[in-house]
Amino acid sequence: MINIIHLGIIVAIPTLFAALGGIYTEKSKVFNIALEGILLFSAFAAVCGSYYFSSWQMGIVYAVVSSLLIGCFFIFMVLILKINVFITGLLINLLALGGTTFLLRLLFNTRGAFQSEQIQALPVISLPFLSSIPYIGALFSKYHILVYGGIISAVFVYIHIFETPFGLRLRAIGINNTAAQSGGLSVFRIKAIAILFSSFFCGLGGAALSLGFVSLFTENMSNGRGWIALSSLILTRANPLHTLFIVLLFGIFDGASFTLQKYRIPSEFASMLPYIITLITLAFYSKKHKISYSGYVQEL
Amino acid sequence: MKISHITFFSIVIGFICSIIISMSFLTLQGYNAPQGISVLIKSAFGSEISRSIWMYRSTALLLTGLSASLIFLSGSVNLGQQGTLLIGIITTLFLGQKMTFPPIIQVPLLFICASLAGFAWNSILLLFRFKFYMNEMIGSLMFNFIARYLMSFLAAGYFLKEGATSIQSHPLAPSSSVLNMVGFTMALVIVFACYYFLKKHQLGYEIEMKGQNPFFTRLSGCSNKKIVVVTTLISSACAAMAGGFLLMGGNQHYYVQGLEGNFGWDGVMMSMMAANNILLIPLYSLFFAMLQTGAVGMEVITKVPSEFTLIFQGITVFCIIAAQEISTRYLTRLADKERQKATSEDIQ
Numbered sequence A: 001m002i003n004i005i006h007l008g009i010i011v012a013i014p015t016l017f018a019a020l021g022g023i024y025t026e027k028s029k030v031f032n033i034a035l036e037g038i039l040l041f042s043a044f045a046a047v048c049g050s051y052y053f054s055s056w057q058m059g060i061v062y063a064v065v066s067s068l069l070i071g072c073f074f075i076f077m078v079l080i081l082k083i084n085v086f087i088t089g090l091l092i093n094l095l096a097l098g099g100t101t102f103l104l105r106l107l108f109n110t111r112g113a114f115q116s117e118q119i120q121a122l123p124v125i126s127l128p129f130l131s132s133i134p135y136i137g138a139l140f141s142k143y144h145i146l147v148y149g150g151i152i153s154a155v156f157v158y159i160h161i162f163e164t165p166f167g168l169r170l171r172a173i174g175i176n177n178t179a180a181q182s183g184g185l186s187v188f189r190i191k192a193i194a195i196l197f198s199s200f201f202c203g204l205g206g207a208a209l210s211l212g213f214v215s216l217f218t219e220n221m222s223n224g225r226g227w228i229a230l231s232s233l234i235l236t237r238a239n240p241l242h243t244l245f246i247v248l249l250f251g252i253f254d255g256a257s258f259t260l261q262k263y264r265i266p267s268e269f270a271s272m273l274p275y276i277i278t279l280i281t282l283a284f285y286s287k288k289h290k291i292s293y294s295g296y297v298q299e300l
Numbered sequence B: 001m002k003i004s005h006i007t008f009f010s011i012v013i014g015f016i017c018s019i020i021i022s023m024s025f026l027t028l029q030g031y032n033a034p035q036g037i038s039v040l041i042k043s044a045f046g047s048e049i050s051r052s053i054w055m056y057r058s059t060a061l062l063l064t065g066l067s068a069s070l071i072f073l074s075g076s077v078n079l080g081q082q083g084t085l086l087i088g089i090i091t092t093l094f095l096g097q098k099m100t101f102p103p104i105i106q107v108p109l110l111f112i113c114a115s116l117a118g119f120a121w122n123s124i125l126l127l128f129r130f131k132f133y134m135n136e137m138i139g140s141l142m143f144n145f146i147a148r149y150l151m152s153f154l155a156a157g158y159f160l161k162e163g164a165t166s167i168q169s170h171p172l173a174p175s176s177s178v179l180n181m182v183g184f185t186m187a188l189v190i191v192f193a194c195y196y197f198l199k200k201h202q203l204g205y206e207i208e209m210k211g212q213n214p215f216f217t218r219l220s221g222c223s224n225k226k227i228v229v230v231t232t233l234i235s236s237a238c239a240a241m242a243g244g245f246l247l248m249g250g251n252q253h254y255y256v257q258g259l260e261g262n263f264g265w266d267g268v269m270m271s272m273m274a275a276n277n278i279l280l281i282p283l284y285s286l287f288f289a290m291l292q293t294g295a296v297g298m299e300v301i302t303k304v305p306s307e308f309t310l311i312f313q314g315i316t317v318f319c320i321i322a323a324q325e326i327s328t329r330y331l332t333r334l335a336d337k338e339r340q341k342a343t344s345e346d347i348q
Helices: A002-027 A035-053 A056-080 A085-108 A136-140 A145-162 A165-175 A177-182 A187-213 A225-235 A240-263 A267-289 B005-028 B033-045 B048-073 B081-098 B103-132 B136-156 B180-200 B202-212 B214-219 B224-248 B263-274 B278-302 B308-347
Strands: A113-115 A216-218
Touching: A002 A035, A002 A136, A002 A145, A002 A165, A002 A187, A002 A225, A002 A240, A035 A056, A035 A085, A035 A187, A035 A216, A035 A225, A056 A085, A056 A187, A085 B263, A085 B308, A145 A165, A145 A187, A145 A240, A165 A177, A165 A187, A177 A187, A187 A225, A225 A240, A225 A267, A225 B136, A240 A267, A267 B103, A267 B136, B005 B033, B005 B278, B005 B308, B033 B048, B033 B278, B048 B081, B048 B180, B048 B202, B048 B224, B048 B263, B048 B278, B081 B103, B081 B136, B081 B224, B081 B263, B103 B136, B103 B224, B180 B202, B180 B224, B180 B278, B202 B214, B202 B224, B214 B224, B224 B263, B263 B278, B263 B308, B278 B308
Parallel strands: none
Antiparallel strands: A113 A216
């Protein structure tokens, strides 16, 4: 059981980072569906950095820089050219999928997956006191550093959005764009910062994805994590701490699917589990709160 | 039938920009760009076989593009084309192996069954939407993943051919094959039929109006639920038929891993480029299919990796969307200015 939770937490971390990134854009009402693409591309960049310099620090730097660059592209498209956010997000996802496949071929001359001795994974550390507690000590030990980083980030995002002037402005823009503008806020600047924060966290998620659990890159590695992140933050109405909880829960189900394979349950059904659970939770949650993003309730 | 001059010009400009950007990209990587592009085009049209493959791919793209366009036109954001396509493949594979009617019955029957299965699949989503007010986009994405794992489960279990070294199914009954040319013509007819349905039929008009303003249609006494159901029916039928055609068309009438490709998502991208204009879908699907078909030939002759076409696709989508957006905005501003000028002259 402890093992399942342990594995689940590690599996959940990339999704958690993507969800935290999504919270910034969700709060400022920029419907960011590019999480998946940014996650994928930064996972690739992390592998590149780690491979060329044989150091995980450079991996993280590469991941974050590339994700910020994509964030700049997003800002250019959405805030300057004023192209539909939805289309931009899909375009970034498409370009990330094509781009990583192409670069994988161009730089490393492989197809499908890239693995090398030179790629250095994130260091694994244990917390000094908590890990010596009997039974549950294993829950607090032997994680790579971004796991701790992710949980601290969730708290940071919570404070940043709910307790600081910037967070207040961000939420104000999300609630009423025009009112915030007439109140003297620069909507462009705050939205741009929100998008950059969002990309920054996705970049960390990408690094955790390709250098954390395994140290390799495979084609379409993110495999829907960005979408799960998006659905979990819609579920929790973009509250970072609730998101943390739900993402870890999904992660544990995902981790359990590795274990389920031992009990002759087909691995495909085990892999389906997180999606089915998202679907059911979303259905009941939507019914309860009538969250209707396109105004379904009035529309139908 | 008309495509406005502005759309036409922005498409041309978008194409030119995308070719310039991709060629400079190739040159920066040290490849011979003009040769690469010309070989890409030549190897897509050069031989009888490649033209047939080109037709095959563009049929699937036409159908998925139409499916995505219709559903976006009605104001729903359903991204489940890839999943519906897989359901179409599963149904066709299952029934195509069992049934052995003469081709004239078999082929239409298989298409109809696939369409119905696609609709049944999407109606679960509709149920979620009507009963639980669920966000349709997230739901359809989850359905995509579920369909994908269902396909890989069935392909590795139920459909698996004994003694096969890779994942491969038994072929369909011989009577269920369709010529690529016939399939392509059928898809074109469906596109034009949908166009006339939208423009000339009352329900089609209601669908378009609901996309622009759902409250307007409700106020005018249309049932929005009915519109949603009809659009989902047509759209999922198209996507599922694309899946069925992937099996029935072409040369090999069995499932191999990766047969479904990325057709559903390409369809979504094409509908984004077409911006609700269904008549543009054939143009884009022919172009995308050309890129995908010529990729291998380009790699063999000029050493440009075939994955380059994925980038080329992305750049084209970007350029065309940007060109359309900018030209529309510029013209609106121009019109606004003229109107202001006219008003101020009136006052004077």
